[in-house]
Amino acid sequence: MAAAHPLQAAAAVFTYVLGHAASAAATAALTRRLNQGRVTTEAQFQDAMTKAQEIAMHYPRLRARLDTQAAAEYAAAPDRTFEFGLQALLDGLAHHRMNPAWASSPGCPLAT
Numbered sequence: 001m002a003a004a005h006p007l008q009a010a011a012a013v014f015t016y017v018l019g020h021a022a023s024a025a026a027t028a029a030l031t032r033r034l035n036q037g038r039v040t041t042e043a044q045f046q047d048a049m050t051k052a053q054e055i056a057m058h059y060p061r062l063r064a065r066l067d068t069q070a071a072a073e074y075a076a077a078p079d080r081t082f083e084f085g086l087q088a089l090l091d092g093l094a095h096h097r098m099n100p101a102w103a104s105s106p107g108c109p110l111a112t
Contacts, residue, residue: 009093016089020082 034041056062 005096009096012093013086013089016086020085 031041034044053066056066
């Protein structure tokens with residue numbers, strides 16, 4: 001890695017972690033705000049999902065995708081998504097470090 005690359009690597013990890021934390025904080029804040037009303041967050045979410053599915057039924061390709069196992073798995077979001085993403089990011093950075101020829105190639109995002 002060139003001199004700037006360690007800083008870019010640190011910034012990438014920081015940005016990933018910050019983004020995940022900000023997303024979790026925003027979700028918690030929204031949940032608190034929505035729960036102040038008469039209807040629970042879960043009820044509001046179910047209502048929105050029902051309306052979205054009703055709209056999707058008018059589009060055959062979208063309807064076909066919603067009826068798949070992949071759509072159900074995506075909606076369930078795995079518990080360890082953060083860990084998986086961070087490990088993938090770190091693996092990519094390790095690949096850069098271990099393969100200096102690739103890290104300086106035109107296709108590499110860190111190439112200078």
